[in-house]
Amino acid sequence: MTAPTSTKPAPARNRWSRLVWLVPAAILVLAAVVLAAKGLRELPAVQSFLTAYPGESELPHGAPVGFPAWLGWQHFLNSLLILLIIRSGWQVRTTTRPPAYFTRNNTGPIKTRGKPAKISLHLWFHLSLDALWVLNGAVFYVLLFATGQWMRIVPTNWDVFPHAASAALQYASLNWPVENGWANYNSLQVLAYFTTVFIAAPLAIITGLRMSGAWPKDAGRLNRAYPIELARAIHLPVMFYFTAFIIVHITLVLATGALRNLNHMYAARDDTGWAGFAIFAASLAVMTAAWILAKPIFLRPIASLTGKVTR
Template sequence: MINVALSAGADSELGFPAWLRAAHFINLLFMGLLIRSGFEILSSHPRLYWRNDCGPGTEWIRFTKKKVPSEEGAYFARDDECTLSPLISLPGRKNIGIARYWHGVITTLWILNGLVYVVLLFGTGEWRRIVPTSWSVFPDAWESLKIYAGFGVPSLEHFQPYDALQQLMYFTVVFVAAPLMIVTGPVMSPAVVGRFPWYPKLFGGRQAARSLHFLGMAFFAVFTVMHVTLVFVVHPDHNLTQMVLGEADPARFAQALTMTIIGLVGVVVLWLAASYWSLSDLRRSQVIFERLTEPIRRMTVNRLVSRQRSKQVWTEKDISPYHWSNGRHPVGDESPEWGRLRGNDWKDYRLEIGGLVDEPVSLSLDDLRAMPRQTQITMHTCMQGWTGIAKWSGVRLKDVLDLVEKKPGARYVKLTSFGLAQKMHGGKPLEPYYTCLPPEVVEEDETILAFDMNDKPLPLTFGAPLRLRVESIHGYKMIKYIRSIEWVEDYRTEGDGRGGTREDSSYQSFNARI
């Protein structure tokens, strides 16, 4: 006989109030959206590591058959992307930008729903349903597990309202797995990692936190499938009516079953509708989600500035032996000027600084190298998930911009590349890759124009002769092969008006701090 951990008196007080049933249903909806958008994010770099350098062969698990050459630049991170169907991921079809929007918004709503649930749980005494109050819960749970393993079902008397195994599982979900997801999620933000470099070390590093986050997602996915399945297997006439109607009335089982099936079908329809709604107009989705997510960023990461250099977080021994990259250098007729400059070892290269300024300035590489140099060893964080540590040397962007006097109304800095975009929204002809930065990013001490990497001139793969480094944002805004810098009035007047090539064509966020 399994001992029941809770007293009969306490058990009789525990029910399924309306708030608990509503929170439970909302949680199912949100968890599905989070898992599906998580699939889309993972598919962008379907490899998981415990080490920060993410070198070929160092992953502990991968979800692709693609092989990565050991030579840097022979294979790019975007080559590693996988395509998932909208039936599986949110939104599907290699749209990590929209997936990250979904993930951010739903995470916020999921946490709010969870907070309401926990507050009401302890405010009403319902906490006794999932918090064990006796060590006997462990042997009792073992007995239940043996019964389930033998394809049996514990007798009804053991559900007060849950049996011991259920109680342990629900306790783990609410007080272990959910907090793990909440505390590892911020480690994906370059702003958080740069400002609080000690934080990812709590989990063994940024990639270790990403792996733990994945394992938490896998746990929730398996738990959700098992939980929904057992609803229809374990005393459904008793438990299902309690879960749906708030009372254990077997006579109302048909009603409860019908409502459950309708509810589950409705949830699945919403999951899929979210994908196809997003894909039907990617620009509309981007605009709506930017309006929803920017208030979240203002309350969380917008004030965080990287301190990797000042805190000397990384040393030369931490430099990654292999560093992923994105964006092929200009080839052929894509940029004959860049090819000519490269052929002359950059001797004729000029960085043009203009736009809304009183007097434009043109600088050679020698001019830039003659300016006060800044060297920083930092972690590059890509929105796809990979990281790499390198030593960058160059000049602070704000020092370069101090060489010109901007005109009134100049509020944003636009950097343009010799290279072209890889694709354009609406299938337009390819245009030069560009990005725009707000003044607060320009003013950060770790925002530099780098001409050296790991004590050598910048390699072609990583943006020669000059590239942008901003250590508090994701890499898609760190433009390579810089041709010119301009002060502009508003980023919305440039390109498609979203703030950069990746924002225009891949629907990323202008604010790349998270």
């Protein structure tokens, strides 16, 4: 007589267990990249290329040196807002049962069949953060061009590309480019900052606007030319880009002279003192507090100031 087989389903596998394999795989890939880069640097042709293109393209005449104070607080505000935007955006995408819903008090542009639309509390928070981020970005653009700081992050010569390739090879071989960010970024940084400020940010805005309830539903030609499916296909990869940029940015800031870099970013000074680190630590405390407070129990009273919040 055979023992009865159990019909009880196998316990569900932890959805995060597969990510465990990503850690050793990432280490192997990074080790292979470093070894390959070190090997390439031994080749005479590559050495000649690095000599001809050390990694830094010349700035236009009249480009400013150093960082103004406004860039420090702009950097903090952008960091705070983008952190919460990424978090709330991921919650909008992955939460199947929102903790609450929000309905506007007035009959503004967000409507469904003539009535104010009911949206999740996560989406309300995401859209509110987006509005603040766009406002802060507008101020950033104005100051960027008014002070000439745009010349530091906008490529003005085609040699930025071979210089960027040189800088990438130097980073990959763990032999950091010799640079002075106070006076000039290396070309790889220039391309990264240009992409973030002038490509990724506008893409995030126009795709997010297309998916929002503020987009006109009856604009037939416009909607056919710019379908919502296209916006959705772009919006998520842009979020992944921002996440990757932040991780790489923080890693390199800390690995290539943390105190000097933090002074550049937060204290508007070019030395190795602790002022920038102190401001950075304070900003981390604020961002941590904002992350903790960005919960339904704290968001409901704020949202209720402009609309009705329901369970």
